[in-house]
Amino acid sequence: MSALVFIGGGGHGRACLEAARSAGLTVTGFIDRDSRANMQGAPWLGDDDWLRQATDGQRFLITVGQVKSAAIRVRLYDQLKALGLPLAALVAGSAVVSPWATLGEGCAVLHHALVNAGADVGANCIINSGALVEHDAVIGAHSHVATGAIVNGGARVGSRCLVGTRAVVLQGVTVADDVVIGAGAVVTADIEEAGTWVGVPARRLETAVDIHAEAGPGQSPAQ
Secondary structure (H helix, E strand, C coil): CCEEEEECCCHHHHHHHHHHHHCCCCEEEEECCCCCCCCCCCCEEECHHHHHHCCCCEEEEECCCCCCCCHHHHHHHHHHHHCCCCECCEECCCCEECCCCEECCCCEECCCCEECCCCEECCCCEECCCCEECCCCEECCCCEECCCCEECCCCEECCCCEECCCCEECCCCEECCCEEECCCCEECCCECCCEEEECCCCEECCCHHHHHHHCCCCCCCCC
């Protein structure tokens, strides 16, 4: 198997490095704008410009984390595709991915995560430590199923979503694109619009603009 080059030297990068080592994979090094990033012995190769001199025999993994917005990971993914550089999928040694599941290019499945039979995980996703993607669930591209989160059987999570720590998406539920599901939330019914959803059962968190729009004439949002 060709060597891996990581893009991003922060905490998620270090978690991916541990996962790669546990799976017996070779990591050539990492690229990051900060040459001082501590990647636990993996050498710094350069910044984004290094990608233009990448050689054959290397595969890439985006190891910038994703909290709420997927914008940085999407930009890096598009940059790699434009340069014709191949992305790797990473599965930690302690993770379980069914041979009947599908992982898109650039996915990272970290320690003790489970992707069960028939699940379909899109490109550039993070299935974080202890997360569960059950049978026949679908996770859209560039989404993050955070630590300890559960996406139950037959559920569909859109692209560029975050399923927060220990959140649960119930069986058969569909979640639209660009949705953030807060930590510990339970999604019991379809989510049809982007936004942040919190609580049990999950409800859309109104922004300041939304609340102001609902205030009557002469009323402040607090009234």
